[in-house]
Amino acid sequence: MKLKLYCPKCYAGSPYIQIPAMDYKCKKCSTIIPINVSESIISKNIIDICCSCNCGTFYTERASNRKIGCLVIVSAIVAYIWLSTIVGQWALFALLSAAVVDFTIYSLTTIRTVCYRCLSEYIGAKTNPEHKPFDNNTAARYAEKL
Ligand SMILES: [Zn+2]
Numbered sequence: 001m002k003l004k005l006y007c008p009k010c011y012a013g014s015p016y017i018q019i020p021a022m023d024y025k026c027k028k029c030s031t032i033i034p035i036n037v038s039e040s041i042i043s044k045n046i047i048d049i050c051c052s053c054n055c056g057t058f059y060t061e062r063a064s065n066r067k068i069g070c071l072v073i074v075s076a077i078v079a080y081i082w083l084s085t086i087v088g089q090w091a092l093f094a095l096l097s098a099a100v101v102d103f104t105i106y107s108l109t110t111i112r113t114v115c116y117r118c119l120s121e122y123i124g125a126k127t128n129p130e131h132k133p134f135d136n137n138t139a140a141r142y143a144e145k146l
């Protein structure tokens with residue numbers, strides 16, 4: 001899996017680092033950010049504790065471009081309206097195939113796991129069922145602690 005850190009001092013983002021890795025030195029302000037890779041990350045490729053801040057609360061999001069998905073759906077609706085005047089109910093196939101294409105794009109995109117506390121991003125990890133999509137209440141809780 002790969003990790004992207006944010007410097008606690010200058011907030012500069014790091015490139016994606018292949019972990020396990022050595023401590024990261026911020027390219028901008030030279031702050032050393034320790035990377036502590038947990039047992040679960042090494043042996044199971046599952047994130048349990050953040051390598052950067054030891055926090056255990058994460059959210060997942062899709063690193064996909066939802067614009068492509070929208071484009072597929074919009075063009076399918078246009079095609080549906082146009083086709084329905086020609087082939088009638090068969091035009092439904094245009095809608096159905098678009099849904100399939102959209103779903104395929106959606107399922108192929110990578111999942112990104114983000115730490116609530118330090119906003120480190122992880123890609124290439126196995127999905128941890130405990131990690132849910134972004135939640136405002138949880139985020140607010142961590143924002144207060146900072
Ligand atoms: Zn920095």
Ligand SMILES: [Zn+2]
Pocket residue numbers: 050051052053054055115116117118119120
């Ligand atoms: Zn963290």
